[in-house]
Amino acid sequence: MTGETAPRPQPRLTALLRAYLAATALAPGILARLARKGHTSQGADPSRISERFGQASAPRPDGPLIWINAASVGEVASSLDLARDLQDATGAGLLFTTTTATGAETLARRLPQAMHQFQPIDTPAAVRGFLDHWRPDLALFMENDLWPRLMMQTDRRGIPIAVINARASRTRLRAPRTVTAILGRAALISAQDAATATQLRALALDPARILDTGDLKAAAAPLPADPRRLDPLRQAIGARPVWVAASTHPGDEAAVIAAHQAALHTHPDLLLILVPRHPQRGADLAAQVSGAGLHMVRRSTGALPGDDTQIYLADTLGEMGLFYRLAPLAFLGGSFGPEGGHNPYEPAVLGAAVLHGPGVANFAQAYDGMTRAGAARAVSDGADLGAQVSALINSDRLARMRDAARSLSQDGAQARRALLARLTPLLARR
Numbered sequence: 165m166t167g168e169t170a171p172r173p174q175p176r177l178t179a180l181l182r183a184y185l186a187a188t189a190l191a192p193g194i195l196a197r198l199a200r201k202g203h204t205s206q207g208a209d210p211s212r213i214s215e216r217f218g219q220a221s222a223p224r225p226d227g228p229l230i231w232i233n234a235a236s237v238g239e240v241a242s243s244l245d246l247a248r249d250l251q252d253a254t255g256a257g258l259l260f261t262t263t264t265a266t267g268a269e270t271l272a273r274r275l276p277q278a279m280h281q282f283q284p285i286d287t288p289a290a291v292r293g294f295l296d297h298w299r300p301d302l303a304l305f306m307e308n309d310l311w312p313r314l315m316m317q318t319d320r321r322g323i324p325i326a327v328i329n330a331r332a333s334r335t336r337l338r339a340p341r342t343v344t345a346i347l348g349r350a351a352l353i354s355a356q357d358a359a360t361a362t363q364l365r366a367l368a369l370d371p372a373r374i375l376d377t378g379d380l381k382a383a384a385a386p387l388p389a390d391p392r393r394l395d396p397l398r399q400a401i402g403a404r405p406v407w408v409a410a411s412t413h414p415g416d417e418a419a420v421i422a423a424h425q426a427a428l429h430t431h432p433d434l435l436l437i438l439v440p441r442h443p444q445r446g447a448d449l450a451a452q453v454s455g456a457g458l459h460m461v462r463r464s465t466g467a468l469p470g471d472d473t474q475i476y477l478a479d480t481l482g483e484m485g486l487f488y489r490l491a492p493l494a495f496l497g498g499s500f501g502p503e504g505g506h507n508p509y510e511p512a513v514l515g516a517a518v519l520h521g522p523g524v525a526n527f528a529q530a531y532d533g534m535t536r537a538g539a540a541r542a543v544s545d546g547a548d549l550g551a552q553v554s555a556l557i558n559s560d561r562l563a564r565m566r567d568a569a570r571s572l573s574q575d576g577a578q579a580r581r582a583l584l585a586r587l588t589p590l591l592a593r594r
Contacts, residue, residue: 175344175345175346175348175349176345177345178339178341178342178345180339180342181312181342181345181346184312185312185313188286188287188288188313189287189288192285192287192288192289192290195285195286195287196217196285196287198285199213199216199217199285200213200216202263203216203265203282206264206265206266207265208265208268208282209265212282213282215281215282215284216282216283216284216285216290217284217285217289217290217293218284218285218289218290218291218292218293218294218297219293220281220293220294220297220298221281222279222281224297224298224299225257225279227255227256227257228254228255228256228257228301228302228591229256229257229258229259229298229299229300229301230247230250230251230254230256230257230258230259230300230301230302230304230591231259231260231261231298231300231302231303231304232247232258232259232260232261232304232306233260233261233283233303233304233305233306233309233314234260234261234262234267234271234306234309235262235263235264235267235283235306235307235309236262236263236264236266236267237264237266237267237270238307238381238507238526239262239267239306239307239309239329240260240262240267240270240271240274240306241270241274241381241384241507242306242307242328242329242379242380242381242384243260243304243306243328243329243380244271244274244275244384244385245380245383245384245385245580246304246328246380246383246580246583246584246587247260247275247278248275248385249580249581249584250584250587250588250591251277253584253588254588254591256301256302256591257279258275258277258278258279259278259279259280259281259298259300260275260278260279260280260281261280261281261282261283261284262280262282262283263282263283263309268280268282273482281294281298283311283314284314286311286312286313286314287313288313291313291314291317292317295317295318295321295323300318300323301323301324301591302323302324302326302587302590302591303318303323303324303325303326304325304326304327304328304587305325305326305327305328305350306328306329307328307329307330307331307356308330308331308333310327310346310347312346315346315349315350316346316349318349319349324351324590324591324593325349325350325351326350326351326352326353326354326587326590327347327350327352327353327354328354328380328583329354329355329356329377329379329380329381330353330354330355330356330360330364331355331356331357331360331529332356332357332359332360332363332529333363336363336364336366336367337363340366340367343367344367344368344369347364347367347369348369350373351373351590352373352375352586352587352590353369353373353374353375354374354375354376354377354380354583355374355375355376355377356377356378356379356380356529357376357378357379357529357533358376360376361374361375361376375582375583375586377579377580377582377583378533378575378576378579379509379529379530379533379576380576380579380580380583381507381509381527381530381576382509382512382513382530382533382572382573382575382576382579383573383576383577383579383580384509384510384513384576385513386485386488386513386514387484387485387488387510387514388485389483389485389486389489390486393483393486394486394489394490396468397468397469397486397490398490400468400469400470401435401469401490404433404434404435405431405433405434405435405557405558406434406435406436406437406490406491406492407427407434407435407436407437407491407492407493407494407495407553407557408436408437408438408439408487408488408490408491408493408494408495408511408516409436409437409438409439409494409495409497410439410484410487410488410494410495410496410497410506410511411439411440411441411484411496411497411498411506412438412439412440412441412497412498413440413441413497413498413500413501413503414445414501415498415500415501415502415503416495416497416498416499416500416501416521417438417440417449417452418452418546419500419521419545419546419549420436420438420495420497420546420549421438421452421453421456421458421475421546422456422546422547422550423495423546423547423549423550423553424436424458424474424475424550424553425456425458425550426547426550426551426553426554427550427553427554427557428474429554430554430557431554431557431558434474434553434557435469435473435474435475435476436474436475436476437475437476437478437487437490437491438453438475438476438477438478439478439484439487440477440478440479440497441497441498441506443464443479443480443481444479445479446462446464446477446479449477449479450462450477450479453475453477458474458475459472459473459474459475460473460474460475460476460477461473461475461476461477462477462479463476463477463478463479463480463483464477464479464480484510485514488510488511488514488516489514491516492515492516492517492562492566493516493517493519493553493556493557493562494511494516494517494518494519495518495519495520495543495549495553496508496511496518496519496520496524498523498526499520499521499522499523499524500521500522500523500545500546501523502523503523503526504523504524504525504526504527505520505521505523505524505525505526505527505531506526506527507527507530508520508527508530508531508534508540509530509572509573509576511569512534512539512540512569512570512572512573513569513570513573515566515569515570516566516569517539517540517541517556517562517565517566517568517569518531518534518539518540518541518565518569519540519541519542519543519549519552519553520540520541520542520543521542521543521544521545521549522542522544533572534568534569534572537568537571537572538564538565538568539565539566539568539569539571539572540565540569541565
């Protein structure tokens with residue numbers, strides 16, 4: 165290494181941390197059994213189970229390598245654009261580790277140039293095997309997926325660590341000294357919001373290493389859309405008013421259909437683009453729409469909406485970028501049922517105002533911030549959703565919500581650039 169700064173004093177281990185390290189060293193089988201069970205239940209490739217025990221399934225590429233530990237789909241989504249920025253700025257290779265197969269699938273679809281391995285379990289042999297093989301030059305740990313031994317051994321090898329998009333945690337309040345012993349090894353910590361940044365500073369961490377960037381999900385690039393598919397849809401819809409119900413689940417769809425029926429009384433030519441989270445449910449959902457007496461066309465048949473189409477059932481995969489570009493108003497599914505909601509920044513970055521039900525625990529901070537900014541509104545049930553759609557379509561209020569959504573995305577892009585400027589010098593240290 166060249167240009168290396170003087171080593172930082174190692175944070176002191178607490179009794180709790182010592183107990184954890186001892187237990188996982190003396191009884192590694194506990195974590196191993198959990199890893200095997202999780203790998204199988206996720207439907208992950210059985211031949212790749214060894215990756216979870218630190219045994220690489222691919223050679224390390226030549227040159228500098230940035231390792232991004234992103235547990236699942238949400239963390240992968242948060243890191244994709246930052247990873248692209250880092251690769252463009254430095255020319256380094258990208259290695260992602262995830263704990264879930266769905267995280268791996270998201271990465272393969274949205275960032276195919278990156279390498280992927282399943283995250284090694286936090287035992288001495290697995291961590292040592294992983295680090296010996298991959299020898300990363302910069303390690304990014306996304307959000308709150310912080311495994312003590314993995315971080316400690318990364319730091320001891322002189323690999324710069326950054327914790328990215330950290331969110332509030334009850335563990336920091338319950339065991340502050342233990343968390344400090346782990347986070348004190350990070351050269352940089354970016355926080356999702358001011359409250360998290362304040363919580364981090366209360367741990368007596370170096371304030372110069374804490375950056376309040378806001379949620380990186382708000383800084384994401386727009387979902388892609390193929391113009392060859394977008395233009396025919398635009399022509400088919402024409403000047404009709406349109407809204408989208410995105411990533412819906414069974415707990416959402418009866419309310420969405422009822423809301424559309426109500427809104428049609430105010431806007432008779434209104435079109436709903438209904439996008440189920442799982443397209444394989446298209447046939448069942450088509451029967452539900454037909455049972456409600458509404459005229460429907462299914463995208464999976466290759467058909468475009470006609471003038472008499474009331475619901476365009478988009479039972480296809482990977483086309484959400486098309487529909488957010490067509491609809492100025494989006495209802496986010498998974499929020500009337502137990503799923504916990506979906507990412508509201510994806511429609512916002514394309515200028516769509518957001519409506520959602522009460523169940524958004526997965527993205528609570530995001531929805532709170534968007535509501536305060538005037539870009540999102542909560543609805544209580546199908547009747548409330550219908551009333552909001554009726555009132556917002558073609559209104560000045562909808563235009564203001566869309567402006568607020570665009571503004572949030574612009575602020576997020578600036579924060580991502582600021583974070584990139586702090587990360588690139590860490591890689592240069594190696």
